[in-house]
Amino acid sequence: MSSAPLDPQHPRQPLPYLKLLLALVAFGAAWRLTEMQPSALFAAEGRRNMLAFIGGMFPPDLSVDFLQRMLGPLLTTIQLSIAGMVLAILIGLALALPAARTLRFAGVLHEVALRRRRRWLLAVLPYAGARGLLNLLRAVPELVWALIFVRAVGLGAFPGVLAIGVAYGGILGKIYAEIIEGVAPQPLETLQSTGAGKLAVFCYGIVPQALPHAVSYTLYRWECAIRASAVLGFVGAGGIGQEIELSMRMFNFHEVMTLLMMVFGLVAITDLISAAVRRRLR
Amino acid sequence: MSQAPATSQAMSGTTACILRLHLLSKRFGSQQAAVQGITLNVRRGETIAVIGPSGAGKTTLFRMLNLSLPPTSGSIIFAGSPVASLGPKQLRAVRRRIGSIYQQHHLVGRLRVLHNVLSGRLGRWPTWRALLSLVYPLDLGDAAAALRAVGLADKLYERTDHLSGGQQQRVALARVLLQDADLILADEPVASVDPQLADEIVELLVTLGREAGKTLIVSLHHVGLALRYFSRVLGLRDGEITFDCRPDEVTPLMLAELYGGDRVFGGRSRQADHASAAPAMPLPTTCLHFQPPATAT
Ligand SMILES: Nc1ncnc2c1ncn2[C@@H]1O[C@H](COP(=O)(O)OP(=O)(O)OP(=O)(O)O)[C@@H](O)[C@H]1O
Numbered sequence: 001m002s003s004a005p006l007d008p009q010h011p012r013q014p015l016p017y018l019k020l021l022l023a024l025v026a027f028g029a030a031w032r033l034t035e036m037q038p039s040a041l042f043a044a045e046g047r048r049n050m051l052a053f054i055g056g057m058f059p060p061d062l063s064v065d066f067l068q069r070m071l072g073p074l075l076t077t078i079q080l081s082i083a084g085m086v087l088a089i090l091i092g093l094a095l096a097l098p099a100a101r102t103l104r105f106a107g108v109l110h111e112v113a114l115r116r117r118r119r120w121l122l123a124v125l126p127y128a129g130a131r132g133l134l135n136l137l138r139a140v141p142e143l144v145w146a147l148i149f150v151r152a153v154g155l156g157a158f159p160g161v162l163a164i165g166v167a168y169g170g171i172l173g174k175i176y177a178e179i180i181e182g183v184a185p186q187p188l189e190t191l192q193s194t195g196a197g198k199l200a201v202f203c204y205g206i207v208p209q210a211l212p213h214a215v216s217y218t219l220y221r222w223e224c225a226i227r228a229s230a231v232l233g234f235v236g237a238g239g240i241g242q243e244i245e246l247s248m249r250m251f252n253f254h255e256v257m258t259l260l261m262m263v264f265g266l267v268a269i270t271d272l273i274s275a276a277v278r279r280r281l282r
Numbered sequence: 283m284s285q286a287p288a289t290s291q292a293m294s295g296t297t298a299c300i301l302r303l304h305l306l307s308k309r310f311g312s313q314q315a316a317v318q319g320i321t322l323n324v325r326r327g328e329t330i331a332v333i334g335p336s337g338a339g340k341t342t343l344f345r346m347l348n349l350s351l352p353p354t355s356g357s358i359i360f361a362g363s364p365v366a367s368l369g370p371k372q373l374r375a376v377r378r379r380i381g382s383i384y385q386q387h388h389l390v391g392r393l394r395v396l397h398n399v400l401s402g403r404l405g406r407w408p409t410w411r412a413l414l415s416l417v418y419p420l421d422l423g424d425a426a427a428a429l430r431a432v433g434l435a436d437k438l439y440e441r442t443d444h445l446s447g448g449q450q451q452r453v454a455l456a457r458v459l460l461q462d463a464d465l466i467l468a469d470e471p472v473a474s475v476d477p478q479l480a481d482e483i484v485e486l487l488v489t490l491g492r493e494a495g496k497t498l499i500v501s502l503h504h505v506g507l508a509l510r511y512f513s514r515v516l517g518l519r520d521g522e523i524t525f526d527c528r529p530d531e532v533t534p535l536m537l538a539e540l541y542g543g544d545r546v547f548g549g550r551s552r553q554a555d556h557a558s559a560a561p562a563m564p565l566p567t568t569c570l571h572f573q574p575p576a577t578a579t
Pocket residue numbers: 310313316334335336337338339340341342343385550
């Protein structure tokens with residue numbers, strides 16, 4: 001205590017406002033570089049185009065014939081998002097387990113056992129590999145993944161499933177790893193002190209703590225996947241997105257409106273489902 | 283691999299001491315050492331109370347003794363084998379023989395009580411049984427019996443974080459009962475229960491331990507309990523042992539020294555002038571070399 005600084009709450013910080021200043025500079029630079037012109041939104045020309053587009057969307061096309069035709073793509077979108085998420089969860093879990101520091105080499109589970117150098121290396125290498133792979137999966141946008149997979153396996157829903165599975169697998173893997181690392185360590189120490197093995201500590205200590213967060217985040221990602229599958233349709237990955245793109249190209253804006261309402265409905269339904277699941281998990 | 287013969291050798295040789303500490307120290311970062319130079323022999327069947335002010339290093343000592351925290355220096359010898367040289371498998375085997383109750387009980391709140399109690403069996407169960415038990419609880423009768431012993435028979439299926447603090451502490455106690463360890467370490471096991479219950483729990487711990495021939499090391503803030511139920515009392519202050527006595531040898535002066543002095547509120551500040559201010563009390567006071575009492579009450 002005696003050698004500590006007088007005010008330990010405020011260690012020497014020369015420029016407390018430096019970070020705020022930096023953030024402002026970054027924002028200003030971004031504004032300039034992206035050529036932001038909010039006024040363009042309200043200029044005569046832009047306003048006319050927008051009004052034509054929005055006006056064209058009303059009334060939405062609710063003819064039985066069109067709705068019946070869209071039932072297939074709607075189901076495709078749902079299936080695409082679910083299959084994509086299943087793939088993403090599998091990829092995410094497979095990469096999160098080696099990418100979670102506390103499962104490999106850090107924290108209370110390794111305090112005593114991991115002092116020998118070779119064993120430490122054996123634990124760190126898979127970690128670095130998994131983290132690198134996760135970064136790669138996330139660095140490539142899902143649209144680019146979709147383009148790649150359309151090239152590879154042809155048009156249709158399957159490349160969409162692959163694109164969502166791979167892109168979201170990277171995101172889920174990172175989040176899962178972070179959730180696992182963020183779990184309270186004291187119960188793990190207690191479990192370990194009974195002589196429990198690694199897998200038992202994982203199932204008794206980490207899973208119960210991590211599960212609610214992991215499930216709730218996965219459900220949120222499912223919602224994102226439904227929206228994403230609409231965009232992926234634009235590059236030929238099937239589902240509602242493909243229909244939106246077609247209707248846009250045909251200037252059938254009232255059909256676009258119907259399709260957007262369908263996406264809205266899907267997102268709302270996933271929201272209801274995830275709220276219900278979260279309530280049960282609490 | 284080379285430790286197995288060492289253990290069996292120890293069983294025949296130094297059976298009297300289950301635990302031997304030699305100059306055990308722990309320093310966190312650049313802080314003053316939390317535990318410094320503790321040398322201690324613990325005989326089988328002894329019941330030891332550790333008392334001392336907040337921040338004395340009790341929890342740190344316990345975490346080293348249950349092999350959760352590696353010491354900065356010094357050695358721990360459990361049942362004849364130095365734990366620093368144990369491989370992962372042997373480490374598990376030794377941990378299984380040491381049961382711990384943590385100050386903040388540290389249970390898994392989202393699991394049902396029965397799984398927290400049954401986790402005392404994790405050291406003995408093969409992994410597949412551990413996983414199966416989460417779905418289809420095994421040894422349910424033993425868990426129920428342990429809960430009955432701590433007065434929580436009706437909470438078997440409750441979610442653990444729905445229990446009160448004192449009830450959770452008793453769940454931790456039930457878990458240790460199920461673990462059936464040779465050495466039981468309890469860090470403040472009665473911190474969050476009422477005095478009446480504290481008395482009962484400590485008595486339960488000591489009698490159960492004594493009947494089953496367990497060795498007990500319990501830290502307590504309640505000096506009365508320490509003096510009443512235990513065969514040996516350790517005073518710990520600023521990471522050092524200040525006395526190591528039978529309960530009837532503990533004097534008020536020793537307690538005053540332990541808790542009083544020039545302690546800054548919340549801090550750790552025994553320094554040179556303290557020793558000169560109290561020349562009557564060289565540290566550590568050792569009234570050791572006593573025989574383990576036949577009955578201590
Ligand atoms: N994980 C840690 N990291 C850094 N310092 C620690 C850590 N654990 C304990 N300490 C420090 O070690 C010292 C001893 O703490 P410890 O928890 O062992 O005391 P204690 O005797 O158990 O106190 P209490 O009676 O309040 O529980 C304290 O000064 C504390 O700040």
